[in-house]
Structure formats: structure tokens, C-alpha cells
Amino acid sequence: MLVYAEHQEGRLARPAWEAVAAAQQLATELGLTCAGAILGDNIGALAGELAGAHLAEVLTVESPQLAQYTPDGYSLALRQVIEARQPRFVIFSHTYQARDFAPKLAASLDRALVGDSLGYRLEGGRTIFIRQVFQGKFSADVEFRGEPPYFVSFQAGAFREDSVHRGSGRAKVTPIEVNLSPQGIRTRPQEKFREARQAVDLSQAEIIVAVGRGIRKPENLELARKLADVLGAEIGASRPICDNGWLSMDRQIGSSGQTVAPRLYIALGISGAIQHQVGMKGSRTVVAINKDREAPIFDIASYGIAGDLFEVVPPLIEEIKKAKSK
Amino acid sequence: MKIVICLKQVPSRDTFLKVNAASTWIEEADVTYEVNEPDVYALEEGLRLREKLGGEVIVCTLGPARAGQAIKEALAKGADRALHLDDAAFANLDAHGTARALAAAIRRENPDLVLAGLQSDDFGFAQTGVIVAEMLDLAHATIVMEIQAERDHLKVKRELEGGWLQWIEMPLPAVLTIQSGINKPRYATLKGIMAAKNKPLQKLSAQDLGLDPEALKPRQVMTRVYVPEKIAQTEFIEGSPGEIAARLVDKLKNEARVI
Numbered sequence: 001m002l003v004y005a006e007h008q009e010g011r012l013a014r015p016a017w018e019a020v021a022a023a024q025q026l027a028t029e030l031g032l033t034c035a036g037a038i039l040g041d042n043i044g045a046l047a048g049e050l051a052g053a054h055l056a057e058v059l060t061v062e063s064p065q066l067a068q069y070t071p072d073g074y075s076l077a078l079r080q081v082i083e084a085r086q087p088r089f090v091i092f093s094h095t096y097q098a099r100d101f102a103p104k105l106a107a108s109l110d111r112a113l114v115g116d117s118l119g120y121r122l123e124g125g126r127t128i129f130i131r132q133v134f135q136g137k138f139s140a141d142v143e144f145r146g147e148p149p150y151f152v153s154f155q156a157g158a159f160r161e162d163s164v165h166r167g168s169g170r171a172k173v174t175p176i177e178v179n180l181s182p183q184g185i186r187t188r189p190q191e192k193f194r195e196a197r198q199a200v201d202l203s204q205a206e207i208i209v210a211v212g213r214g215i216r217k218p219e220n221l222e223l224a225r226k227l228a229d230v231l232g233a234e235i236g237a238s239r240p241i242c243d244n245g246w247l248s249m250d251r252q253i254g255s256s257g258q259t260v261a262p263r264l265y266i267a268l269g270i271s272g273a274i275q276h277q278v279g280m281k282g283s284r285t286v287v288a289i290n291k292d293r294e295a296p297i298f299d300i301a302s303y304g305i306a307g308d309l310f311e312v313v314p315p316l317i318e319e320i321k322k323a324k325s326k
Numbered sequence: 327m328k329i330v331i332c333l334k335q336v337p338s339r340d341t342f343l344k345v346n347a348a349s350t351w352i353e354e355a356d357v358t359y360e361v362n363e364p365d366v367y368a369l370e371e372g373l374r375l376r377e378k379l380g381g382e383v384i385v386c387t388l389g390p391a392r393a394g395q396a397i398k399e400a401l402a403k404g405a406d407r408a409l410h411l412d413d414a415a416f417a418n419l420d421a422h423g424t425a426r427a428l429a430a431a432i433r434r435e436n437p438d439l440v441l442a443g444l445q446s447d448d449f450g451f452a453q454t455g456v457i458v459a460e461m462l463d464l465a466h467a468t469i470v471m472e473i474q475a476e477r478d479h480l481k482v483k484r485e486l487e488g489g490w491l492q493w494i495e496m497p498l499p500a501v502l503t504i505q506s507g508i509n510k511p512r513y514a515t516l517k518g519i520m521a522a523k524n525k526p527l528q529k530l531s532a533q534d535l536g537l538d539p540e541a542l543k544p545r546q547v548m549t550r551v552y553v554p555e556k557i558a559q560t561e562f563i564e565g566s567p568g569e570i571a572a573r574l575v576d577k578l579k580n581e582a583r584v585i
């Protein structure tokens with residue numbers, strides 16, 4: 001088993017440890033040893049930190065050409081690690097970086113990546129991975145065919161960072177020499193940045209009324225605004241609402257928007273795709289109103305209303321007014 | 327600039343989906359279909375680049391006969407011509423097989439730029455564009471939110487986690503996967519719909535593309551599709567809308583104490 005430890009801003013962040021936790025657990029159950037791999041420039045300290053986890057070995061590739069992430073550089077480098085060690089499985093966290101290069105790496109070896117897995121199951125010698133299809137509406141059991149290595153990425157939160165096995169000693173750190181030609185790296189990344197400071201800060205909001213595509217038309221936002229008004233709430237939204245320009249981008253909640261943790265989160269016509277959930281699952285109480293009883297938002301809602309928001313929200317506004325006037 | 331758009335047809339969001347009796351896929355009988363949303367944005371981006379730089383936009387779709395509707399829509403919006411990869415050998419491909427077939431078709435066109443949606447709403451592989459890039463030996467960037475194109479190179483803005491962004495420079499030809507929200511997709515006009523009828527549409531089989539069935543063999547197979555077991559303790563509130571509202575407010579006030 002080989003686990004890829006992604007570092008972000010010079011740190012081994014949560015995705016790295018979640019991937020280690022997943023790989024350790026799977027390795028133990030399959031009776032395999034587990035090594036870590038880390039790529040970059042000046043990564044001695046990070047490798048040392050990774051070596052504190054219970055791993056057979058930590059493999060490092062250091063090169064100035066890997067100082068910045070590029071899909072070409074990282075897949076070329078990790079491919080050579082894989083060719084040197086021939087693991088049966090290669091494990092990633094399903095981060096934006098892994099999405100960008102893991103499929104390329106797997107394809108370059110003529111292999112598959114089972115992406116964005118929620119977990120796995122062992123069944124009579126078979127290793128079955130579970131992933132979402134139809135934006136989380138259904139799950140699918142997936143199995144590899146053909147020869148290893150098998151590439152797997154796990155969704156954020158599928159494994160817990162704090163379940164990483166710490167080693168009693170330190171794993172050996174082994175540098176791997178790779179061949180990276182500058183011509184092989186075709187993209188040139190520039191500095192990361194954020195767009196101009198956001199005007200709306202939802203991270204401090206106590207109550208959020210969030211609207212999703214179920215609201216259907218921009219005119220219908222008025223209904224959500226009325227509900228927000230009686231509650232003294234901020235308005236938030238899922239991505240499609242902001243993509244359509246119905247609300248400004250800074251009201252988007254989710255992996256590419258804001259992370260919020262209000263006392264009360266009311267989701268109106270939001271399906272609850274994983275990218276939305278990661279932005280709001282820290283909310284204390286979640287109310288979901290959705291026509292579709294199978295919608296994934298009901299996996300995390302405290303109170304669920306399987307119904308039409310246009311029927312439920314108007315009486316809800318009246319009831320809240322009543323409750324407040326008492 | 328010669329631009330290929332990978333465009334896929336998926337079950338529309340408003341369709342009620344049910345798992346089929348064999349638990350292998352969804353019940354396809356009453357499903358309506360639409361163009362995969364990020365692909366709609368990819369097409370729009372391609373049309374805009376052509377309007378600015380000249381050239382040609384070619385839609386490339388792998389799917390059964392019904393996917394012809396998605397192709398028609400793309401042609402009506404302004405794509406110049408289409409490739410429809412339709413063959414029994416293309417049923418049940420995994421991301422690798424789909425990418426292999428697409429790459430074979432795209433290679434023959436030798437385009438300057440290939441655009442795909444960043445993932446599909448049905449399988450959600452989020453891999454096809456990236457694998458196509460690898461198979462064509464082209465540079466790529468994913469989750470693209472803006473494109474500045476010159477004749478021989480590109481500058482693209484990528485979305486990263488937590489609201490971070492990054493500009494990437496790259497040579498052409500290249501493959502980009504497009505994130506929704508990059509632009510405002512146009513609607514087809516009546517004139518466009520009429521014009522689409524006369525645009526070239528080429529059907530391609532595995533044999534036309536010189537694809538050996540061995541190469542298309544899935545490397546990952548979906549053995550079962552099912553409704554996930556609910557783990558949450560969601561308390562469903564039932565009744566008429568009025569009753570629901572009253573019960574919910576009572577719970578929010580007296581149980582959760584959040585209002």
C-alpha cells in the first residue's frame with residue numbers, strides 16, 4: 001500500500017492524515033505493509049512528520065521542479081515511485097490536487113482510479129469500494145478489474161484524521177531519485193490568490209436560510225427573504241444559484257464558497273451534494289425542506305420536511321411571526 | 327482555433343430516479359435526459375473563443391442514439407459539426423474506456439483545444455477530461471473558471487479549495503475541464519435550431535476508430551447501485567403544510583432552542 005501525503009501551504013493538512021488513516025486501515029485488513037509518499041522541494045521536515053505515523057517507510061522525491069504543484073511534474077514523479085516500489089494500492093484524498101493529477105497518473109500506467117470513494121468493504125477476498133453516483137442520491141459498489149496497482153481516492157471526512165496510527169519509533173525516510181525533464185512539465189502555475197474581499201461574511205451568522213435550485217426562479221427568492229427577515233437570518237445559497245447570478249458569489253456555501261456554522265441552517269430546495277455539505281455540516285441544527293425524500297441533505301438534517309417548499313414556507317413564516325410575538 | 331467539446335447526456339435533474347430491479351443501474355424507462363451541466367458551460371466557452379479567435383467548434387459525444395438530442399442542442403447553439411460515438415461496444419464503459427474512445431476520435435481532428443465539463447452528474451467520475459489529456463499527451467488544467475487564449479498558449483484561472491484561485495499558463499494544444507459558473511450559457515435561437523439540421527454529424531463506431539475491444543475493457547466495474555443507508559437521525563415532520571409549520575416551530579423553539 002502506498003499513500004500519497006499531500007501538503008498544502010507547507011503543512012501536512014487534514015487530507016494527508018485522512019488518506020494515511022484510510023491506507024493504514026485497508027493495509028491492516030488486507031495484510032499489506034503501508035508506505036507513505038511525499039513530493040516537493042525542501043520537504044525534510046514534512047517527511048519527518050509523516051514518519052511519525054505507523055508506516056513501513058516514507059518515500060520522498062525532492063526536486064526544485066516539484067516546488068510548485070503541476071500535474072505533469074507530480075504524476076511523472078509519483079509514477080517513478082510506484083514503478084520502483086510496485087504497490088498494490090495507491091491511496092489519495094479526493095482533494096482538488098488529486099482530482100487534477102491522480103486520473104492522469106493512473107492512466108499513464110494504463111490503470112484505473114476509483115475516485116471519491118466513501119469507504120470500502122471486504123467480502124470473501126474481494127475489496128469493494130463504495131462511491132456516490134447521481135450527486136449522492138445513490139451509492140455504488142465498485143471493484144477493480146485487471147492488474148494492480150489500483151488507485152483510490154477517498155472523499156473528505158470518509159476517514160478520520162485522529163484515527164491515524166502513530167508509530168512507536170520513526171519510519172525510515174528514503175529519498176527516491178527520479179528523472180524529471182523540464183520539458184516534461186508543460187504548465188506554469190502562478191501565485192495563489194483570493195478575489196477581492198467578500199462583502200458578506202456568513203461565517204459569523206447565527207441563522208442562515210439557504211436556497212438551492214429548488215427555488216426555481218429568481219423571483220421566488222423573495223419567499224426565502226421573507227423567511228430570513230422574520231428569523232433575523234442571513235441568506236445563503238448553493239452553487240447553481242450563484243452561478244446563475246441570482247445571488248452574489250459571496251453568498252455561496254460549500255467547498256468553493258464559505259464555510260458556515262450557524263445555530264440554525266434552513267436548507268430550501270438543496271439536494272445536499274458533498275461540496276455543499278462540507279460548507280455547512282458544522283451547523284448546530286439543520287432543517288431541510290426538499291421534495292425528494294432520498295435527497296442526501298436528509299443524511300445530515302436534524303429536522304426533515306419531505307415536501308414542497310412553496311407550500312411549507314408561507315405557513316412557516318406565519319408560525320414564526322406568531323412564536324416571536326409571544 | 328479548432329476546439330473540440332466533450333459533451334455528455336445525463337438524466338435530467340428533475341427526473342425522479344429509481345434503481346432498476348437488478349440493482350445495476352437506474353430504471354431508464356421514464357427518465358428524461360439533458361446535457362450534463364458543466365458541459366453546457368464548456369460548450370459556451372468554446373463558442374465564445376471561436377467568436378473571438380475564429381475557427382471551428384466540434385462537439386464530441388459518446389452515447390446511445392438518444393444522445394443525438396444533446397448533439398442537436400449543441401449544434402443549434404452554434405457548434406459547427408459533431409462526432410457521435412455510438413456503438414454497442416461503448417455501452418458500460420468506465421472512465422478509462424470512455425476517455426480512450428473520445429481520445430481516438432479527437433486525435434483524428436488534431437484540435438488546438440479540447441474542453442470538457444469537470445465531472446458528470448450521473449457517474450461523477452471527474453476524470454474523463456484528464457485521462458483524455460494523458461492519452462493525447464497534452465497539457466491540461468481542471469476546474470477552470472476563466473480562459474485567456476492566444477494563438478499558441480493559454481492562461482487559465484483554476485478554482486482551488488476554500489475560495490483560492492490560481493492562474494496557470496500552458497502551451498496549446500491543451501485540454502481543460504470547465505467548472506459551472508464560468509459564463510452565462512446562451513439559449514438556442516429558432517434560426518440556430520433550423521440551421522442545426524444541415525450541420526455535419528458523423529457517426530463513429532469502435533471499428534471506425536480502430537479501437538480494439540480489449541482496450542475498452544473496464545478496469546473498474548460497478549457491481550451494485552443502491553439507495554444509501556441513512557445514518558443520520560433526521561426527524562421527519564409530517565402533516566399538512568400548516569401542521570408541519572407549527573410542529574417545526576415548536577421543535578425549534580422548545581427542543582433545539584435555536585429561535
Ligand SMILES: Cc1cc2nc3c(=O)[nH]c(=O)nc-3n(C[C@H](O)[C@H](O)[C@H](O)COP(=O)(O)OP(=O)(O)OC[C@H]3O[C@@H](n4cnc5c(N)ncnc54)[C@H](O)[C@@H]3O)c2cc1C
Pocket residue numbers: 135211212213214215237238239240241252253254255256257258268269270271272273274275276279289290291292295307308309310339444445469
Ligand atoms: C469542484 C466542485 C466544487 C463545488 N463547490 C460547490 C460549493 O461550494 N457549493 C455548492 O453548493 N455546490 C458546489 N458544487 C456543486 C455541487 O456538486 C452541486 O451541484 C450543487 O450543490 C447542487 O445545488 P442544489 O442542491 O441547489 O441543486 P440540485 O442538486 O439540483 O438540488 C435541487 C433540490 O431541490 C429539490 N426541489 C426542487 N423543487 C423543490 C420544491 N418545490 N420544494 C422542495 N424541494 C425542491 C430537489 O428535490 C433537489 O433535491 C461544486 C461542485 C464541484 C464539482
